[in-house]
Amino acid sequence: MDKIEALDFANKHFNSVFNSSNTHFANVNKAKPVWWIEIPINKIKSPNLPYIHLLLKSDRALNWLKVDRQYFVDNLAGFKVRENKDVICLEINSNTFQNMVGPNRASFKQFLI
Template identity: 25%
Template sequence: MITNLIIIIILLLGVIYYLYIKIGKPHITTTDNEKAYKLNKQFFLEKREVYVEDVEEVIEEHEIDHLSGNDLNVEKISKAKAIQLINASIGQNVLSNSNTNFASINKAIPIWWFDVNQKRFLEDLHLILAKNEGFIWLKIPKGTVKDPKKIFYIRGDNGLVQLKISSERYNYLKDVSSGEGRFNYKEYVVREFP
């Protein structure tokens, strides 16, 4: 959807540029008079204004955040709401604030970023990956990761396990926190919520 909007905006800007080059520049010859020049200029300004208004209307209609490219009409999910939806879907209160980590896609780098205590791998570890629309619920069962130091990057300042899960298509749901390991989270996806 965002790609289509960008294409439309680029095409409209191309049309505006074309109109400026072909119509906007007055074609002054020695026989042109002042009135013809003013009409030509007025015509260009009216056309440009119409196209600028069209572009602004498309942007407002789709409510796009120009910095992040995110659709502003999408309600972001919170950790509490995601936990509530998951527990309701399985019919019991398995997930809680204390056994679940939550992250949205990082704005600077296309990853979900978690800092997790190493002891958390001794029990089931639930990760909620918030997307622009919906979220993914991952469950890493206890005993899956016996020694996090051998698989993940451990922060030197606080000893926490740093999980950086890629949201990019070519590395989707793979750990990219270190050059080694390349832990693949795909097999731990329990469910994707729209």
């Protein structure tokens, strides 16, 4: 599944509006059970964006995480930041929904819809 297919599926089956501006997509990594996501810092700091949606495809399902943008703002220091790309990096375990990189190894399970 690619991002366009995921957005199309989510817009048809989930009760929300998904687009390239508010949604990030990842397939589960083939080498280890994680999803890799990079979110631009300017998106996290945009007051016009109340939520950042993560569509995470596993072998079994398309998982939707609805993350309040303010969560990223409030916890920015706990995430791995790639200064050269001005993004935060997430490596979310596909079994536990726990972020595996950066100083804050927070669980994202609370955002699972």
